[in-house]
Amino acid sequence: MAEVKTYREALREALVGELDRDENVVLVGEDIGVYGGTHLITDGLYDRYGPHRVIDTPISEGGFVGAAIGMAMAGLRPVVEVMTWNFSFLAADQIIQNAAKVRYFSGGQVKVPLVIRGPNGGGVQLSAQHTHSLESFYGHFPGLKVVAPVTPNDAKGMMLTAVRDDNCVIFLEAGALYGTKGEVAEGDNAVPFGRARIAREGGDVTLVSYGRQVALCLAAAERMAEDGIEAEVIDLRSLRPLDEETVVASVRKTHRAVAVQEQWRWFGVASEVAAIIQDRAFDDLDAPVERVSGAEVPAPYAHNLEIAAFPSVDQVVAAGRRVLYREEG
Amino acid sequence: MAKTKERTDKRVGGKHPGGRAGERTDRNGAGPVGDPEHLVELYRQMVLVRTFETACQRSFRKGKIGGYLHLYTGEEAVAAGFLSAFRRGDRVITGYRDHAHALLLGCEPGAVMAELYGRRDGLVRGKGGSMHLFAVDRGLWGGYGIVGGHIPLGVGFAYALRYRGTDHICQLYLGDGAMQTGAFHEAANLAGLWGADGRCPVVFIVENNQYGMGTSVPRSTAMTDLAAKFGAYGIDHEKVDGMDLEAVLDCAERVTRQVRESGRPYAVEAMTYRLAPHGAGDFFEKYRSKEEVDSWRDRDPLVLLEHRLREGGAVDDAAVEEIAGGARDEVAAALEFADASEPPPIEDLYTDVYAGADEYLGKPAEPADEEGR
Numbered sequence: 001m002a003e004v005k006t007y008r009e010a011l012r013e014a015l016v017g018e019l020d021r022d023e024n025v026v027l028v029g030e031d032i033g034v035y036g037g038t039h040l041i042t043d044g045l046y047d048r049y050g051p052h053r054v055i056d057t058p059i060s061e062g063g064f065v066g067a068a069i070g071m072a073m074a075g076l077r078p079v080v081e082v083m084t085w086n087f088s089f090l091a092a093d094q095i096i097q098n099a100a101k102v103r104y105f106s107g108g109q110v111k112v113p114l115v116i117r118g119p120n121g122g123g124v125q126l127s128a129q130h131t132h133s134l135e136s137f138y139g140h141f142p143g144l145k146v147v148a149p150v151t152p153n154d155a156k157g158m159m160l161t162a163v164r165d166d167n168c169v170i171f172l173e174a175g176a177l178y179g180t181k182g183e184v185a186e187g188d189n190a191v192p193f194g195r196a197r198i199a200r201e202g203g204d205v206t207l208v209s210y211g212r213q214v215a216l217c218l219a220a221a222e223r224m225a226e227d228g229i230e231a232e233v234i235d236l237r238s239l240r241p242l243d244e245e246t247v248v249a250s251v252r253k254t255h256r257a258v259a260v261q262e263q264w265r266w267f268g269v270a271s272e273v274a275a276i277i278q279d280r281a282f283d284d285l286d287a288p289v290e291r292v293s294g295a296e297v298p299a300p301y302a303h304n305l306e307i308a309a310f311p312s313v314d315q316v317v318a319a320g321r322r323v324l325y326r327e328e329g
Numbered sequence: 330m331a332k333t334k335e336r337t338d339k340r341v342g343g344k345h346p347g348g349r350a351g352e353r354t355d356r357n358g359a360g361p362v363g364d365p366e367h368l369v370e371l372y373r374q375m376v377l378v379r380t381f382e383t384a385c386q387r388s389f390r391k392g393k394i395g396g397y398l399h400l401y402t403g404e405e406a407v408a409a410g411f412l413s414a415f416r417r418g419d420r421v422i423t424g425y426r427d428h429a430h431a432l433l434l435g436c437e438p439g440a441v442m443a444e445l446y447g448r449r450d451g452l453v454r455g456k457g458g459s460m461h462l463f464a465v466d467r468g469l470w471g472g473y474g475i476v477g478g479h480i481p482l483g484v485g486f487a488y489a490l491r492y493r494g495t496d497h498i499c500q501l502y503l504g505d506g507a508m509q510t511g512a513f514h515e516a517a518n519l520a521g522l523w524g525a526d527g528r529c530p531v532v533f534i535v536e537n538n539q540y541g542m543g544t545s546v547p548r549s550t551a552m553t554d555l556a557a558k559f560g561a562y563g564i565d566h567e568k569v570d571g572m573d574l575e576a577v578l579d580c581a582e583r584v585t586r587q588v589r590e591s592g593r594p595y596a597v598e599a600m601t602y603r604l605a606p607h608g609a610g611d612f613f614e615k616y617r618s619k620e621e622v623d624s625w626r627d628r629d630p631l632v633l634l635e636h637r638l639r640e641g642g643a644v645d646d647a648a649v650e651e652i653a654g655g656a657r658d659e660v661a662a663a664l665e666f667a668d669a670s671e672p673p674p675i676e677d678l679y680t681d682v683y684a685g686a687d688e689y690l691g692k693p694a695e696p697a698d699e700e701g702r
Contacts, residue, residue: 026492052492052528063481063515070485073470074420075493093512097475098482106463106471107453108681142682166684 002153002183007174010152010184011041011117014159015079017188019049022077025163028055028068029081038083039119039178065091065116069099069168072114077163082118084126085134085172099168100143115162119175120148121212121262122299125306131299133263135210136272138170139240146240147193148172148211152182154237157191164190174212194241198250202230205320206250208273209260210236213311217260220316231320239269247273248280255286256323262310265293287323292316362413362582363575365643371413371574372634372644373652375405378429379631380656381438382605384664385428385445385459393668394445396458397474401429403604406630407536408433410577411500411597414585418495420470422483423502425460426536427472430502434467438659439666448670455673456681476541477503477510484516487531488523491592498530498588506541508558509549520594521562527592532584533559535596536571538603543616556598564594571599572628575637604629 005013018025031038033046033056046054057064061082068078082088088095099112122131139146145167149158155173162169199214200221207217214235221231232250236242251257257277259270274289295309321327361367382400389398401408404426412433415421423430431441436452444451445459452462460474470486473479483501490497507513523529535555539546546553556566569580580597588595602625606614614622638644644652 058518058522060515060518062512063484063519066478066481066512066516067485067488067519070482070487071489071492072485073482074486074489076489093475093478094481097478098473102471103684104681105453105457105461106465106681107451107456108684109453109463109465110470111684113684145683 001186003186004181005152005184006179006181007152007155008039008041008178010156011159011173012043012045013184014156014163015042015045016048018077018079018160018163019045019053022163024075025077025079026053026055026071027081028057028064028071028078030057030059030064030083032056032081037081039175041178042081061087061090062094066094066098068114069094069102069112072099072112072168073102073110077113079115079117079163082116084130084175085118085120086130086132088116088118088134095138095144095168095170096141100141103167104143111166112168113166114168115159115165115171116168117159117162117171117173119178120172121175122306122310123176123212125301125303126299127301128298133211133261133294134170135172135239136263136268139269144168144170144240145193145238146170146172147238148174149191149237150174150177150211150214150235152180153184153189154191154197156184157189158193158237160188160190161193165193172211176212177215191237193238194243195238196243196246197235197237198232198246199235200231200233202232202254204230204254205256205258205323206232206234206247206254207258207260207316207320208234208236208247208270210239210269211262213260213262216311216313217316219313220320223313223317224320227326229320229324229326236269242272242276244276244280247276251277251281252284255284257285258290258292258316258319258323260292260311260316262294264296265291266296268293287325290319290323292319363578365638365641367413368575368634368638369643369648371409371578372631372638373655374433375409375574375631375634376652377438377656377659378405378409378432380653380660381432381441381663382428384660385442386605388442388445388664394459395447396460397425397608397610398445398459399426399608400603400605401426403625403629404536404538404571404601405429406574406577406634407534407571407599407601408502410574411532411534411581411585413578414581415468415500416497417468418497419468420483420486420490420497420499421468421502422470422479422486422499423472424476424479424504424507425472425474426504427460427462431462431464431469431472434464434469436462436464436467436469438663442663442667443670446667446670447672448667449673449677450666450670454677456677477507477512479503480507480510480513481516481519484520484523484529484531487520487529487594491528491530496589498532498585500532500534500585502534502536504541505535505537505539505546505555506544506549508535508555509541517559517562517564521564524593525563529594530588530592531594532588533564533594533596535598536601537598538601540603540607540616542607543611543614545616556596559596564596566596566598568598568600571601572630572633574630574634601630602628
């Protein structure tokens, strides 16, 4: 059974389910309680679970993320909201130096069952300091898991998996899509990490993406279909671990690939995807792997400039045509 | 006094069937806190720590210990006094000057030394080294290398301990240098906030050894009363003479009992001094004078305690020598154990990255055979 819900409702449903299931689950963050959550993900939960399980914190990312790491090491399962991922830089020392590594440098004596979640990426005119896509930043560090669901169903299912995971999960929500709707499976629909989703099947070219850009790739695929090009769209969903098999299998079928990301091109996920493809499917490729990325500038404010700073359907279509040698340069 | 001495001899003689110091830090059934027998036992533990640290320095210079090495020499009374108030189930967390805490919680000196040597029998199997000692079964939850970075963790421990309905507390050690970090101020603010309704049983134990590396407290902050800084966050606080074991002990017993009962945080600034260099690479100590070091050496916690024990008749020359000899033997055995321990197996490189059964995807695949993929 499935019901149509928003991304926001799907997330809340997962949190409620886990709070009900396990009293060690606590929520931590700024204005998640009395205020109801800046993005209303935790709306109503303070009244339902009380101040000791839905813990409002001062504006103090390093402090409360660090304290949540300590809670996790001590047996709780905190889900921390960073109001936006942009603020996580203030907690980066805690996330990278403690949450990601303490299991290793303690010789396996401790674990950190912690979820840090919040909206990632841009698209809502917040300008430079409030617009980042941090998947490759966090994906760089062994010890962290990094996921980026785009459908409401995955938002719920991956949150269930994240809360139950014994490691620190960086949960990157598609902030611009909180209000979008989709079918969400009833009950326990836990979605495992490390398995990509084929969002659209096709045999001519593989478009690899995740997060908000999956929608872009699907739109591009529709456009290409008008010219008789059938694109396969892969939604990675989980970036660390990353499902290499699904990407490689698709490229072995289509022989062409475009990796699409909102973040900057250098050192990004798309580069990693391109490297994986050339490592594992070099002989299957009929064209170099293309990358479509954000412009190499801090995010601008003006609407037209912001649109220009992020990948567009036109760019994805053009890249798809290039790997098919249907378009010049 | 003969009676005291006889009891003393039983405790300090070569072999300790009771095991390491830590088994005796849980004083259920032991004599009254601060009685001569207890003080002699803590003296024995402090001598062990001093002897161990001195041996570390020699091993470092011989190249047997890599990385950084931070010694507790001169500060022994602080951890010895507070860990005497440790109860099973409590949590201890500290920075990188952590050898003493491990030894005082009862970790085998051999396992601690083997860790410093980077061997498989080390406390964390060669994964952490000097700065990252853990023995969670004994209450030691690390050993952290970023100054101040561990403080929020300790506050989180305390919240979780009370959330889960226990009466355990967190002993959170930090240096004077850590008090200038944002992590300290953010964590102290949370502790005060959560502690206001009894939900954050943490004791902040500031090991004020007067210097953050080579920068003195007055050169680090215009407000040099470090204990008073806790007042800004609604946390009660006091100072204690960290060179005087008995003073620390009295303070620790009282403060830990209060925090355990109230669930409210408390801070103690222990005034102490690092008689050793900051790290084993700190050769010249340009930041402090010989006269200053000498003046603190006069208040060496081991000398002060020994003097007091002799005055009270709890130890005599023979007992002091026996304690020293016992520590030397124990440390010699630890060095021998560490030397004999093998390096970790190379497969350990990829273990302990993630908890759970997940295949670690960062691990390189087995090399392809001749036929390729």
